[in-house]
Amino acid sequence: MYTGPGHVLVAIAIALVVASAVSPLCGELIVDMPKFAEPITNVTVPVGREATIVCIVDDLGSYKVAWLRVDTQTILTIHNHVITKNHRIGVSHSDHRTWHIHIKEVRESDKGWYMCQINTDPMKSQLGFLDIVVPPDILDYPTSTDMNVREGNNVSLRCAASGSPAPNITWRKEGSDFIRLERSQQVHNVEGPVLNLTRISRSHMGAYLCIASNGVPPSVSKRIMLVVNFPPMIWIQNQLIGAFIGQSLTLECLSEAHPKSINYWTREAGEIIAHGEKYEPEEFVTEQYKTRMKLTIKSVTAEDYGTYKCLSRNALGDTDGTIKIYQVANNGAHSTTRPKHRYKNRNRTRIRVQSNDIRDSAFLSKDENNELQTHYDDEGEFEEYDSGSQTLIANLPLYTAIIVCAITLVYVHE
Numbered sequence: 283m284y285t286g287p288g289h290v291l292v293a294i295a296i297a298l299v300v301a302s303a304v305s306p307l308c309g310e311l312i313v314d315m316p317k318f319a320e321p322i323t324n325v326t327v328p329v330g331r332e333a334t335i336v337c338i339v340d341d342l343g344s345y346k347v348a349w350l351r352v353d354t355q356t357i358l359t360i361h362n363h364v365i366t367k368n369h370r371i372g373v374s375h376s377d378h379r380t381w382h383i384h385i386k387e388v389r390e391s392d393k394g395w396y397m398c399q400i401n402t403d404p405m406k407s408q409l410g411f412l413d414i415v416v417p418p419d420i421l422d423y424p425t426s427t428d429m430n431v432r433e434g435n436n437v438s439l440r441c442a443a444s445g446s447p448a449p450n451i452t453w454r455k456e457g458s459d460f461i462r463l464e465r466s467q468q469v470h471n472v473e474g475p476v477l478n479l480t481r482i483s484r485s486h487m488g489a490y491l492c493i494a495s496n497g498v499p500p501s502v503s504k505r506i507m508l509v510v511n512f513p514p515m516i517w518i519q520n521q522l523i524g525a526f527i528g529q530s531l532t533l534e535c536l537s538e539a540h541p542k543s544i545n546y547w548t549r550e551a552g553e554i555i556a557h558g559e560k561y562e563p564e565e566f567v568t569e570q571y572k573t574r575m576k577l578t579i580k581s582v583t584a585e586d587y588g589t590y591k592c593l594s595r596n597a598l599g600d601t602d603g604t605i606k607i608y609q610v611a612n613n614g615a616h617s618t619t620r621p622k623h624r625y626k627n628r629n630r631t632r633i634r635v636q637s638n639d640i641r642d643s644a645f646l647s648k649d650e651n652n653e654l655q656t657h658y659d660d661e662g663e664f665e666e667y668d669s670g671s672q673t674l675i676a677n678l679p680l681y682t683a684i685i686v687c688a689i690t691l692v693y694v695h696e
């Protein structure tokens with residue numbers, strides 16, 4: 283049998299036809315389809331920074347990766363090319379496997395879902411969420427500005443802040459551990475955009491801080507000054523003072539007022555006591571609204587016995603307090619300028635709230651903060667006091683003093 287070259291050619295031709303028909307199929311079976319190596323990790327970025335979202339694709343081959351913005355259905359990048367006109371967007375990759383979309387100077391509007399897509403048929407995609415956080419900022423409106431109020435009124439301090447997530451507002455009082463709320467309740471801080479202060483007293487005066495925080499640094503605060511105005515009040519610890527001729531003596535009144543009062547001393551007839559050889563009036567501001575008034579008589583003479591007045595005046599009113607000096611014998615160490623025995627069981631003093639409105643308040647311990655609380659009853663008002671009996675009570679120690687002096691003198695004579 284003759285097998286000529288013709289048969290060989292036919293066989294090759296058939297092989298080629300078969301091979302050419304099968305080869306595309308072989309190609310697809312051999313090369314793996316692209317697939318995502320892992321889900322996209324959500325990204326959280328503070329506003330203004332750069333955000334990078336990462337999509338990892340195995341076996342990309344000749345396929346291409348595109349990034350899309352889901353909410354707006356826009357294509358941002360394809361492969362190495364930025365499609366969007368947004369110049370803040372960029373794209374990069376390493377080894378055709380790790381694909382980054384970069385968003386510079388992120389804005390709150392960039393927040394949302396982003397899609398990483400491969401142009402297979404059907405296409406493959408996965409999503410990642412970009413969260414933009416914004417540090418808090420206190421809004422000028424409706425945040426309160428500094429306030430001036432009359433004692434006894436109510437005020438609401440307000441604070442509003444923007445930020446993402448929505449910030450929490452906390453109130454503190456500067457330089458104080460407590461904020462005084464209704465019914466003498468004291469708290470370290472108050473949460474919420476409004477700080478209600480009812481029946482304002484002078485102890486509410488000060489700077490309040492509204493602090494906005496949302497976990498995105500930095501937290502911010504605003505300082506709101508609360509100024510509390512009230513007419514002067516005077517406290518006197520020793521209203522009746524025994525002194526002997528020739529001694530040096532200091533009278534003392536405590537005045538509270540805001541705005542700051544003008545303070546001075548007078549004698550019985552109303553003449554103002556000026557600084558001079560004989561007298562030395564002084565005043566010391568002890569706290570924002572408290573003043574210690576002192577009058578030193580350098581050497582007591584016979585005409586110095588009698589009544590002295592300390593007076594305080596501001597735009598809201600005026601008041602005065604009275605101190606009486608009586609004579610005691612100079613028997614050395616026995617002499618005292620502070621007849622403590624007279625007040626042993628009676629630590630009350632007179633104050634005058636208005637010129638003809640005499641009231642009484644339990645006298646206050648050394649703790650000047652307690653002073654105010656003792657001073658007010660629940661209603662923040664003074665207890666009315668009968669002015670008639672008050673005069674009698676006020677004079678009673680004087681009579682006692684005179685009797686004691688008389689007895690002492692008689693005793694000394696014998």
Ligand SMILES: *[C@@H]1O[C@H](CO)[C@@H](O)[C@H](O)[C@H]1NC(C)=O
Nearest residue numbers: 321322323324410411412413
């Ligand atoms: C990504 O963020 C979205 C939106 O906040 C959330 O629904 C989703 O569960 C988050 N995914 C992951 C993996 O944390």
Ligand SMILES: *[C@@H]1O[C@H](CO)[C@@H](O)[C@H](O)[C@H]1NC(C)=O
Nearest residue numbers: 434435436437464479480481
């Ligand atoms: C202040 O608030 C208290 C309690 O809420 C109320 O009883 C009082 O009338 C208010 N005072 C003024 C001056 O508005």
Ligand SMILES: *[C@@H]1O[C@H](CO)[C@@H](O)[C@H](O)[C@H]1NC(C)=O
Nearest residue numbers: 436438474475476477478479
């Ligand atoms: C503050 O007072 C106002 C009315 O004066 C009231 O509507 C509001 O609920 C109060 N807020 C708080 C936190 O007590």
Ligand SMILES: *[C@@H]1O[C@H](CO)[C@@H](O)[C@H](O)[C@H]1NC(C)=O
Nearest residue numbers: 447448449450451495496497
């Ligand atoms: C606000 O305060 C609440 C309660 O203290 C807390 O659960 C929440 O996480 C705070 N929010 C922010 C944004 O800090």
Ligand SMILES: *[C@@H]1O[C@H](CO)[C@@H](O)[C@H](O)[C@H]1NC(C)=O
Nearest residue numbers: 627628629644645646647648
């Ligand atoms: C004032 O009187 C009260 C009650 O009688 C008493 O508890 C307090 O200790 C007194 N204070 C002074 C400074 O004597």
